[in-house]
Amino acid sequence: MVDGEASLATRAAWLYFAAGLTQSEVADRLNIQSTKAHRLIARASREGMIRVFVEGPVAECMALENTLTERYGLGFCRVAPDLGEGDWPLKALALEGASFLRQILERGEHNIIGVGHGRTLAAVVEQMPQTPARGMQFVSLLGGLTRKFAANPFDVIHRLAERTGAEAYLLPVPVFANSVADRAVLMKQYGIADVFALARQASLLFVGIGQIHPDGFLVSSGMIKPDELVELKRAGACADLLGHFFSADGKVLDLELSARATSMAPEDLRKHRIVAIGGGLAKVTALRAVLRSGLLHGLIIDEATAQALTTDKPGATSGKTKNKGRKGK
Template identity: 35%
Template sequence: MEYHEQSRRLRQGKQMTIVENERASRFPDAELKARAAWHYYVEGLTQERISEILGVGRIKVHRILSAAREEGVVQFRIRDSVVECVVLEESLKQRFGLSQAVVVPSAADRSNAPLMIGHAAAAYLADHVNAGDVIALGWGRTLKFAINELPRRPIARTTVVSMLGGLTHAQPLNPTESAWDFAEKIGAECFLLPVPVYADRPEQRDAFMSQRSVQDVVFRARRANIAVLSVGSFSNDSPIANYGFIKPSELEELQAAGAVGDILCHFIDAEGRPVDHEVNRRVCAYPLQDLSDIPSIILVSGGQEKIAIMRAALANTKVSVLITDEDAAKGLLNR
């Protein structure tokens, strides 16, 4: 009996060691080596702390560092382009009071920035959405890519709540569709705002938002513990402009009033404050002043054209996590 018990414990120990060693990381192998080397040799972190940051076991951290030395990743400097991203992440955290920042290398073709940032956002969400989470969701091209890249993995007792009204005609980007797709990926309950993104008149917007069904969804969004947002600029490929939500003359008026872009379809100035324009009184979306009710806000956006609106959002919104690219990170810090 004693022999069998010892044998059983030995097998369990081996299984635990295998699990410890094979914990998956969200980073590719080459990037994992560079990040581990940076944290260990430059920042002086312990292997235990590096294990927590990278999401791998302590034994694997030791092996990664050994491999980094053997393969020449560690010489007099760390030879990897990701090093600059790591430095930018730390600088962003300090400058904007973030709990975490994720910076990806800028795309050679800048039109691919939303795809690359979306891929990083999908990896982050896959690691950080847990059972029981209530996720309030914005919209945008980058978030759509993130949701597309998100692995299909049911997470118990999760809820996804759209923070905006929907489109009345089919378009590639739709807030309600994004919320539904996200919910389907993680097996979550889903709540949608049954109103258009913009009403025709402010009084119509007030009538829409006062409906009991709409108030229920807004209440659920207010009870979320995570909000995943993006921001929009005045670039030519802006969905708000391309989908005809707002007249070209109104876009010009918004810019003249000091708007640098939008968050949740509310147009804000460089200080992050809503501009005084009728368009902002017609938007059917979660109130910006209530974002402070949500404990963790994840901002997913990047590209040079988004620097001004990202800076504005960071100025007046308590963002916890920023997921962006090198171009935007450098622009945010160069001021």
């Protein structure tokens, strides 16, 4: 078992000694208090972690984190070391995501956290230890029912409540309404409107990123039909985030399907601090598209996928302007 504190100390040392960040900036990047950043850096020095060169997989991941942070104007990025899982590094992502979420809960700076759903987020919660977070609230950012009106098996709200003891609120509506008019009626219903209002108050949104593919989560879970997938591909969609679809250059596509999504509109999402988790080489195009949109404040990704993104040409981004001056959390 890897010592989590030792790994965090190595990250702190890399940022402080190699990247030249101040202790305060290190604390912001790692989502920890300044006093803890000081202790971690001191530990790294005391235990001989500091050399002329920072070596090993963590150092390589930190270099990728810095590259992606700068390229896409992120507040922070965390790269999970390669565990040799192949095309879909679910365990690596889950471990890194669980570490991030645990640190967020321990800091207690967010009273309301909005969460998406999907296989990766569900795996994150499965890797989390029991972490008391009473007084906090988790709220779904998207409807939790499939086209068959069955509960989404990868909904994370109830699992989060079990692991943390926090209050959790589910949106008991389909992911996509049958029409724009139906969506308007659904979202005004007593209880549902209250949950949706709570989601708007969330100070942190923790979400997954999907790809537009027959094997993707949207189709396999029954959230969209095959003919809708064809329409999405025809419109140039290559990624989705909370029911909204993105072209390869990072533009949010104005689609009727998106207008039926039971989630916040893109203009509302831009007002929030969004941290996304996703990986696997099959998702490179989808991840790049969402990164180019400038919507993300933070990204959790696996090492191989991060390498693929950093070896690409940067392309057009809007995150540099949007995130300028923002601190990583």
